[in-house]
Amino acid sequence: xxxxxxxxxxxxxxxxxxxxxxxxxxxxxxxxxxxxxxxxxxxxxxxxxxxxxxxxxxxxxxxxxxxxxxxxxxxxxxxxxxxxxxxxxxxxxxxxxxxxxxxxxxxxxxxxxxxxxxxxxxxxxxxxxxxxxxxxxxxxxxxxxxxxxxxxxxxxxxxxxxxxxxxxxxxxxxxxxxxxxxxxxxxxxxxxxxxxxxxxxxxxxxxxxxxxxxxxxxxxxxxxxxxxxxxxxxxxxxxxxxxxxxxxxxxxxxxxxxxxxxxxxxxxxxxxxxxxxxxxxxxxxxxxxxxxxxxxxxxxxxxxxxxxxxxxxxxxxxxxxxxxxxxxxxxxxxxxxxxxxxxxxxxxxxxxxxxxxxxxxxxxxxxxxxxxxxxxxxxxxxxxxxxxxxxxxxxxxxxxxxxxxxxxxxxxxxxxxxxxxxxxxxxxxxxxxxxxxxxxxxxxxxxxxxxxxxxxxxxxxxxxxxxxxxxxxxxxxxxxxxxxxxxxxxxxxxxxxxxxxxxxxxxxxxxxxxxxxxxxxxxxxxxxxxxxxxxxxxxxx
Numbered sequence: 001x002x003x004x005x006x007x008x009x010x011x012x013x014x015x016x017x018x019x020x021x022x023x024x025x026x027x028x029x030x031x032x033x034x035x036x037x038x039x040x041x042x043x044x045x046x047x048x049x050x051x052x053x054x055x056x057x058x059x060x061x062x063x064x065x066x067x068x069x070x071x072x073x074x075x076x077x078x079x080x081x082x083x084x085x086x087x088x089x090x091x092x093x094x095x096x097x098x099x100x101x102x103x104x105x106x107x108x109x110x111x112x113x114x115x116x117x118x119x120x121x122x123x124x125x126x127x128x129x130x131x132x133x134x135x136x137x138x139x140x141x142x143x144x145x146x147x148x149x150x151x152x153x154x155x156x157x158x159x160x161x162x163x164x165x166x167x168x169x170x171x172x173x174x175x176x177x178x179x180x181x182x183x184x185x186x187x188x189x190x191x192x193x194x195x196x197x198x199x200x201x202x203x204x205x206x207x208x209x210x211x212x213x214x215x216x217x218x219x220x221x222x223x224x225x226x227x228x229x230x231x232x233x234x235x236x237x238x239x240x241x242x243x244x245x246x247x248x249x250x251x252x253x254x255x256x257x258x259x260x261x262x263x264x265x266x267x268x269x270x271x272x273x274x275x276x277x278x279x280x281x282x283x284x285x286x287x288x289x290x291x292x293x294x295x296x297x298x299x300x301x302x303x304x305x306x307x308x309x310x311x312x313x314x315x316x317x318x319x320x321x322x323x324x325x326x327x328x329x330x331x332x333x334x335x336x337x338x339x340x341x342x343x344x345x346x347x348x349x350x351x352x353x354x355x356x357x358x359x360x361x362x363x364x365x366x367x368x369x370x371x372x373x374x375x376x377x378x379x380x381x382x383x384x385x386x387x388x389x390x391x392x393x394x395x396x397x398x399x400x401x402x403x404x405x406x407x408x409x410x411x412x413x414x415x416x417x418x419x420x421x422x423x424x425x426x427x428x429x430x431x432x433x434x435x436x437x438x439x440x441x442x443x444x445x446x447x448x449x450x451x452x453x454x455x456x457x458x459x460x461x462x463x464x465x466x467x468x469x470x471x472x473x474x475x476x477x478x479x480x481x482x483x484x485x486x487x488x489x490x491x492x493x494x495x496x497x498x499x500x501x502x503x504x505x506x507x508x509x510x511x512x513x514x515x516x517x518x519x520x521x522x523x524x525x526x527x528x529x530x531x532x533x534x535x536x537x538x539x540x541x
Contacts, residue, residue, distance in 0.1 A: 039285065039331070042288075043516075044340075045091060045290040045340055046290075047157070047291060049294055050344040050485075053490075057309065060217065062316065062320070063321075065315065067494075068319075068492050074491075075490070075503050078488070079508055080508075081448060082099050082100050082482070084391050084480055085481065088163060089105050091162075092105035092164075093510050096137045097514050097517075099510060103135060109390065117131075117187040121197075124178045130165075133167050136524070137513070139288075143168075144522075152268065153287075153288035154268045154290070155173075156174060156264055156293070157175075165286075171271065180203060180252075182199065199267055204266070205247070206250060206251075209250050213240060215306075216317070225306070230348045233476075256296045257293065258297070258318075261315055265291070265318055268287060269322065271287075293311060299476045302345070302347050303346070332495065335496060336516065336520075338515075338516060340491050343489065344489060346483075356468065357467075361466070361467075362424055363470050364425035365471075366420065394459075396409035427445075427464045428464040430446065432455040435455065436455040448487070497537060501535065507533055508530060517532075
């Protein structure tokens with residue numbers, strides 16, 4: 001009975017938007033803290049959380065974002081310091097301390113999807129596992145230091161749950177909209193634990209069938225216009241936004257609504273209790289949470305929208321309820337929290353609010369140049385499967401096919417680059433061998449591309465569009481370029497071992513894992529790209 005009451009209390013505390021956290025039905029007794037190390041690390045990634053959002057909405061933040069930013073070590077100028085700024089590469093870098101060139105996760109399409117690890121519990125989406133991930137992550141270093149360490153990683157997205165903990169097997173769960181449950185794949189388990197089944201059986205999302213997402217605050221508190229036809233492909237761009245009329249429809253569409261984040265936090269709290277994370281004074285456990293709705297809302301409506309404004313305010317309130325519940329359940333003096341984003345976002349090229357300098361943004365079509373390249377290669381005897389052009393990168397996928405046709409990929413790429421540089425909206429078309437000669441301290445674009453791919457590999461040429469420009473076929477607000485609007489994210493630390501303060505230094509998300517390792521007093525088990533952010537670490541006696 002106590003377990004049931006506790007689960008209901010935690011769910012109510014977080015799932016009710018804007019409602020203060022309730023006390024759990026059973027409060028664990030604790031001795032006064034004499035901590036010599038933290039008992040719990042909480043790592044929160046907010047998908048598509050631009051680095052400027054906290055400052056932009058600061059006057060209306062009253063909850064978790066405000067608490068962490070005001071009371072922690074806040075680096076507003078944080079960056080995912082790599083070129084293809086997408087969810088999978090971002091999540092793989094934050095807790096590994098390594099760039100995509102070393103994690104092997106270079107794009108969403110090269111992320112976690114695989115038919116070799118089917119989902120369980122009735123979920124029917126594509127299977128997922130970290131089969132492409134290389135190396136280690138923070139959880140591996142923690143377990144190497146203490147094999148009794150426990151962890152839980154949760155997200156709405158599979159890649160958001162999987163990649164922060166690398167190849168480690170254990171409690172890793174994500175949302176299946178088709179089944180309306182949190183699930184996992186056979187890489188991790190053959191069946192869902194009883195506690196996950198109990199949580200899923202509540203179907204809390206069903207209460208939203210037929211309801212609407214409306215503004216959290218009065219409309220006068222939002223400076224953004226509501227009537228912007230470019231948003232959401234010209235439909236459903238006005239508040240209030242209706243939920244589907246039936247529970248199954250809500251489950252499938254929940255990713256597009258703020259309440260998905262609150263459900264994820266409720267699930268994380270339930271798992272914290274079931275796994276007894278942070279209860280043992282002799283070990284440090286890990287709770288990794290990725291909140292994905294800011295990404296869904298940002299893609300649908302853009303960073304200039306009233307919707308993203310409301311979403312950030314709701315994340316702030318949801319995190320307040322989460323933290324209140326967490327600090328009721330665990331001693332906050334023994335918790336260290338880190339928060340960041342996996343990438344930023346650029347506004348629609350057609351939306352010019354004045355907030356972002358995107359007046360010269362273009363939609364770039366390389367179709368004619370790609371058709372010409374394909375025709376020339378076919379004529380020379382190089383088949384279509386021997387090469388690809390993905391995410392702005394020309395890859396020689398099959399060197400033997402080029403050799404057989406007596407065609408040099410670098411010669412092809414240089415000719416292709418010359419043609420691309422004439423296209424309006426193309427800023428650069430660089431050979432990776434040329435990028436390797438650049439000064440990384442002065443050439444940010446070159447540095448970020450080199451953090452994606454090894455110049456000696458299959459990636460031959462990288463195309464960078466002008467700032468704020470999109471590929472022509474993209475029909476939603478997007479990200480993915482090496483420019484700061486897509487790369488900029490907050491970097492925050494709070495709690496045990498953290499020295500509070502706001503710092504304007506430019507830092508990287510790969511610096512977060514080594515900084516946490518320093519706070520925990522553990523040693524990474526491999527060479528990292530990131531460094532310890534000493535300004536965030538409180539000196540210990």
